[in-house]
Amino acid sequence: MVQFEEERARWLEAKNRRKRYLDLHPDYFEDASLELADPLLYDRLIRRFQTAAEREAEGRSKGFSGQMATDLWRAEAKKDALDHPDPASLFTYSRGPEGEIREADKDEVPMTKEEGKAWWRDEMTQRFLRGGDGDFDYKTVDGNDKYDDPEKERDRQEAYFDSMESDFDTDGEGKEKVLTGETGIQDY
Known part of the structure; x- marks a missing residue:
C-alpha cells in the first residue's frame, strides 16, 4: 500500500x-507536427473552421512534402477509424452506400473556431499530461x-x-529574556 x-x-x-x-x-x-498526433481530431476541430486562404497558407508553410505527408496521415487515420472504431472518440466514421466516408458527430461538437481551438488545446494538453506524445x-x-x-x-x-x-524573545537557551534598562522612550 x-x-x-x-x-x-x-x-x-x-x-x-x-x-x-x-x-x-x-x-x-x-508545433505543426502536433497535427499528426491525431489528424482526424485536428481535421474536425481546427481545419473544419479554416477558410480556404488559411488552409492554403498552412499548406505553404508545410511545403509540398509536408502537405502530402499530412494528407497521407489523415487518410490512413480515417481508414484505421473505419476498421477499428473507438467508442471513446469524439467523432466516428462509417462508409456510405457509394463507399464514401461519412462522419457521424456525437452530441457535443464545437460550433465556432474558438471552441474548436479550445477543444484541440484541451485534448493535446490531456495527451501530454498522460505521456502520450511519443516525440x-x-x-x-x-x-x-x-x-x-x-x-x-x-x-x-x-x-x-x-x-x-x-528565539527572538529568549536568550538562545529557551529561557525568556528579562528586559532591563531601556524603556523605548527617548529622553531629550
Whole structure:
C-alpha cells in the first residue's frame, strides 16, 4: 500500500511538472507536427473552421512534402477509424452506400473556431499530461524540479520556518529574556 502511495505521489508530481512545462512553453501547441498526433481530431476541430486562404497558407508553410505527408496521415487515420472504431472518440466514421466516408458527430461538437481551438488545446494538453506524445522526451520535465509549482516551494519554506522555534524573545537557551534598562522612550 505504501509503495502504491509513493508511486501515485511520483505520478502526480510528474503530471504537475508537465502542466507547469506547458504553462511556461505555450509554443508547444504551435508545433505543426502536433497535427499528426491525431489528424482526424485536428481535421474536425481546427481545419473544419479554416477558410480556404488559411488552409492554403498552412499548406505553404508545410511545403509540398509536408502537405502530402499530412494528407497521407489523415487518410490512413480515417481508414484505421473505419476498421477499428473507438467508442471513446469524439467523432466516428462509417462508409456510405457509394463507399464514401461519412462522419457521424456525437452530441457535443464545437460550433465556432474558438471552441474548436479550445477543444484541440484541451485534448493535446490531456495527451501530454498522460505521456502520450511519443516525440517528446518526458524525462527532461519529469525529473526536473525547475518545473515544480512555485506555491509548493513557498509552502515547503513556510512549513520549515514554522517548525523552527523563534528565539527572538529568549536568550538562545529557551529561557525568556528579562528586559532591563531601556524603556523605548527617548529622553531629550
